[in-house]
Amino acid sequence: MTNFQRDLFFGFDSLFDSINQPQQQAYPPYNVVKVGDSHFLIELAVAGFKSEDINLTLEKGVLTVSGAKGEEEEREYAHKGISTRSFSKNFTLSDTIKVVGADIIDGLLLIGLENVVPEEDKPKTINLGDFNKELLLG
Numbered sequence: 001m002t003n004f005q006r007d008l009f010f011g012f013d014s015l016f017d018s019i020n021q022p023q024q025q026a027y028p029p030y031n032v033v034k035v036g037d038s039h040f041l042i043e044l045a046v047a048g049f050k051s052e053d054i055n056l057t058l059e060k061g062v063l064t065v066s067g068a069k070g071e072e073e074e075r076e077y078a079h080k081g082i083s084t085r086s087f088s089k090n091f092t093l094s095d096t097i098k099v100v101g102a103d104i105i106d107g108l109l110l111i112g113l114e115n116v117v118p119e120e121d122k123p124k125t126i127n128l129g130d131f132n133k134e135l136l137l138g
Helices: 013-019 133-137
Strands: 007-010 030-035 039-045 054-059 062-067 087-093 097-105 108-115
Antiparallel strands (some): 039 108, 054 062, 062 087, 097 108
16 A cells, blocks of 8 residues: 655645645545635545544644555455545644644545634734824934
8 A cells, every 4th residue: 555645834825825736636635625714624535434544633733634444345346446545644734723623524534724813913004193203203
């Protein structure tokens, strides 16, 4: 069995654009869906995998999703198009991206992400006319 590995970055604006560029599809295929201003959904096609076959770990800002099927029953296939080979994918998350949940629904592994930006790091509007010349210029 071959192990596939791929790194993706979340929460890094300059790198996020590169995720949306067409790339060669790695196994398993995946989507990154933007849901609102601060939520994302990673969808991985994991048909044939059960929840106990999938592992998700988050360590030092790296979300690792891996899958490995147990021993399959012996079957004779006329055609086998659904792959269940082992895989591993890494998603590098910024400090503000939090994993908010995961589940397998209809053959898709869904991983919810939220961008939680602290109030002090959010952009602030500076109004013109709020300049105190005496205080700053003496």
